Amino acid sequence: MARLEHIAPEPHSRSATGGLCTRRERMVKQLILANLGESLEVTELARACALSRSHFSRAFKCSTGLSPQEWIRQQRIQRAKELIISSALSLTQISQECGFCDQAHFCHIFSRSEGVNPMTWRNHQLRVIAA
Incomplete structure (x- = not known):
């Protein structure tokens, strides 16, 4: 069992727990930080993640603890x-x-x-x- 844990790949997705996958979370955070001075609409962030606004909002909060x-x-x-x-x-x-x-x-x-x-x-x- 320990050997399997050692060779099992790290999970790349939090979607099973309701959060954003690591790649999407990193991408959307970079997008936000690069555009802090601009008007940032949740709808646009959701679109960048290919998610609906409500699904994105729930997943983002699940991943970060914040809306x-x-x-x-x-x-x-x-x-x-x-x-x-x-x-x-x-x-x-x-x-x-x-x-x-x-x-x-x-x-x-x-x-x-x-x-x-x-x-x-x-x-x-x-x-x-x-x-």
Whole structure:
């Protein structure tokens, strides 16, 4: 039995458990990350995976633990945090770069995610780095 486990190929598909197969998950995540600054529609992501919108949404959540919209939002916030720390861009520029419709929406989503507004978060991070 141990020998069979050793030579059995690694599973390439999570579809048996309801998730996206590894190839599709990697592809759609790369697509999202390459287009964070754009409007990303779940329907288009589903089409890229050759799945219906509802099947894609369920499979994506099963694979990642987050809905496609939540995962996109999380990635946008992460990218915004990188830009807040490493660039001199304004919040308006950062919000556009990360795909938020405007600065107010960005600040609202950021505050809800991080518990503080972007500039408070930035100042705290700079103090931590300087310490």
